[in-house]
Amino acid sequence: MSILPKSGLDIIYHLTEVLYIQRTMNKENKHRTIGIIGTGNFAQAFACRLLQSGYDVILGSRKPTERMVSNTHDCWCNISITTVDECIKNSNTIVVAIHNKHWSDTLSPFVELLKDKIIIDVSNKKCLTKGPSNAEQLQKLLSHSLVVKAFNVVSAYDMESQTSGGSHNVYIASDNFVARNTVADLSRDLGFTPKDYGVLWNARKIEKMPLQLFPEWKFPIGFTFLVFIIWYLYAIFIYFVEKTSYSWEQIFVKVTNKPLCMTAFTILACTYLPSSIAAIFQIYNGSKHVRFPGWLDTWLRTRKQLGLTAFTLAFVHVIMSVLIMSPTYLKSWYHETEIVIPKNITSDLHFPIRTWMTWKGEAACLAGIIAFLGLCILAVTSIKSVGDQLNWREWRCIQSKLGHGVLLLSLCHVVVMGSPYWIKAGPLKTFRSITFLSSVLPMITLFLKLCFSLPFISGYVKRIRHGLERNSKRCKAKCSGFQGTVLDTKYRPIVNGKRELNGFRTFEASLEDTDIDNCQCNGATNLV
Ligand SMILES: NC(=O)C1=CN([C@@H]2O[C@H](COP(=O)(O)OP(=O)(O)OC[C@H]3O[C@@H](n4cnc5c(N)ncnc54)[C@H](OP(=O)(O)O)[C@@H]3O)[C@@H](O)[C@H]2O)C=CC1
Ligand SMILES: [Fe+3]
Numbered sequence: 001m002s003i004l005p006k007s008g009l010d011i012i013y014h015l016t017e018v019l020y021i022q023r024t025m026n027k028e029n030k031h032r033t034i035g036i037i038g039t040g041n042f043a044q045a046f047a048c049r050l051l052q053s054g055y056d057v058i059l060g061s062r063k064p065t066e067r068m069v070s071n072t073h074d075c076w077c078n079i080s081i082t083t084v085d086e087c088i089k090n091s092n093t094i095v096v097a098i099h100n101k102h103w104s105d106t107l108s109p110f111v112e113l114l115k116d117k118i119i120i121d122v123s124n125k126k127c128l129t130k131g132p133s134n135a136e137q138l139q140k141l142l143s144h145s146l147v148v149k150a151f152n153v154v155s156a157y158d159m160e161s162q163t164s165g166g167s168h169n170v171y172i173a174s175d176n177f178v179a180r181n182t183v184a185d186l187s188r189d190l191g192f193t194p195k196d197y198g199v200l201w202n203a204r205k206i207e208k209m210p211l212q213l214f215p216e217w218k219f220p221i222g223f224t225f226l227v228f229i230i231w232y233l234y235a236i237f238i239y240f241v242e243k244t245s246y247s248w249e250q251i252f253v254k255v256t257n258k259p260l261c262m263t264a265f266t267i268l269a270c271t272y273l274p275s276s277i278a279a280i281f282q283i284y285n286g287s288k289h290v291r292f293p294g295w296l297d298t299w300l301r302t303r304k305q306l307g308l309t310a311f312t313l314a315f316v317h318v319i320m321s322v323l324i325m326s327p328t329y330l331k332s333w334y335h336e337t338e339i340v341i342p343k344n345i346t347s348d349l350h351f352p353i354r355t356w357m358t359w360k361g362e363a364a365c366l367a368g369i370i371a372f373l374g375l376c377i378l379a380v381t382s383i384k385s386v387g388d389q390l391n392w393r394e395w396r397c398i399q400s401k402l403g404h405g406v407l408l409l410s411l412c413h414v415v416v417m418g419s420p421y422w423i424k425a426g427p428l429k430t431f432r433s434i435t436f437l438s439s440v441l442p443m444i445t446l447f448l449k450l451c452f453s454l455p456f457i458s459g460y461v462k463r464i465r466h467g468l469e470r471n472s473k474r475c476k477a478k479c480s481g482f483q484g485t486v487l488d489t490k491y492r493p494i495v496n497g498k499r500e501l502n503g504f505r506t507f508e509a510s511l512e513d514t515d516i517d518n519c520q521c522n523g524a525t526n527l528v
Helices: 008-032 041-052 074-078 084-089 100-110 134-141 156-160 177-189 200-211 218-242 254-285 294-301 303-323 359-381 392-432 434-453 455-465 473-479 516-522
Strands: 033-037 056-061 080-083 093-096 118-121 146-149 169-174 193-196 334-341 349-357 485-487 493-495
Touching: 033 041, 033 084, 041 056, 041 156, 056 084, 080 084, 084 100, 093 177, 100 134, 118 134, 118 177, 134 146, 134 200, 146 177, 146 200, 169 177, 169 200, 177 193, 218 254, 218 303, 218 434, 254 294, 254 303, 254 392, 254 434, 254 455, 294 303, 303 359, 349 359, 359 392, 392 434, 434 455
Parallel strands: 033 056, 033 093, 056 080, 093 118, 118 146, 169 193
Antiparallel strands: 146 169, 334 349, 485 493
């Protein structure tokens, strides 16, 4: 059977097909050729990575003949360094690896040449500033190009090294969907994980990333430190100033262990308290469409970090408690027996010896061990890869139900330790004891949780969270105009059902975040 075309029409058809394939291949090849403007640290590292991943690279320089690159690195032998003009002409995807202050001088002459090409902006700001991002400014300069913000969070070192320890996420933003996807494919080819951040406006957030130092941890760590200092000073006052219960030699472990335990306990309560406060707000406003105050919003967002901080402190407390687990340190946890030596000439000799643990010691240990075990499960499930294995029902069961169970067991642990003293000392001294004071907040948290679990209250809260709006003046006044910010999958705000492209309000917690039913979906927090 002949494979040759039979008629003239067939020949034309065949030729068209070949031409089409050739054009597509050329186009694809052009896409596989990446142009990089600049020959600095980042440009070199990026070029190496691209070459290793099978891309062709053209570097565009102001002085191509002066840039000595061929001897400096193995992968440089296949690289061509040309003028900026040639670089732009020969590639459809161009990385702008020059500092933004030079953009105008370097790129302005090529605005027409850069038309319809994908321009990757990798630049970073020197410090946090308000106003438009570098990427938005570049888009303004090259209004007919498809500017994509990407790779700015990857350092030149990470780009060069395949084994560096930093994050391999690449955050991508662009107003053009196709350009965004092309850069996402490129980053995947280079061994990075693309994270789609939607429209170019979000480059403001992406550019902030390398400038911030643990932004989510500032509040929880600062707050925990403050609580710890308060408990520590109080413990010193109680045990050293008011009465001398311990010697100063015991300040390092025996005394420090107490404020550590109390801080972990307080912070754990603070992890679960805000969801009840949010529910109170929603009942008060009679709607879920009224924004929470800023402090509650921040508090809700940092529940995961607070929970993990509580876990860390509890872990240190467990280690210290094991170290001092002896009758000498914990007298009231052990039974006392006496050895009596028969009468001698003057009087009996009594030797008290502590042997078995008392009910108090055993009960406190049991409650503490189970609470810590629960806390370990909570901490493990708050790791994203583990959380991803759970459906929302399982996740909610662990983070909410087990979480409150852990708080209850921790309360038992402290109450068991403190109650014999409370009974003996009377109300006045009880109210001042460190065990009682530290139990107040957890008791309030658990009480509120209990109230919100009552069918008629929880049913009402659920109805509000499912859209019920009480027809009260308060709700009308606060809900009118703005109906809350809901974020779509690309983190773009939808206000009153419409996308708000400009003037994006801060990425505040959507009201659903406080709904434990929806917590996982919104990814706002883990330890609910
Ligand atoms: N270094 C890093 O780790 C990272 C850098 N970035 C970003 O990448 C971009 C480049 O950074 P980096 O490579 O470190 O910078 P370098 O200073 O090492 O390189 C900048 C390059 O820009 C070119 N250039 C073009 N016009 C000018 C001009 N008028 N004056 C000076 N140089 C000019 C030069 O190449 P030539 O002389 O050949 O024209 C020069 O090599 C920046 O926007 C930076 O924020 C982002 C993430 C990490
Ligand atoms: Fe303890």
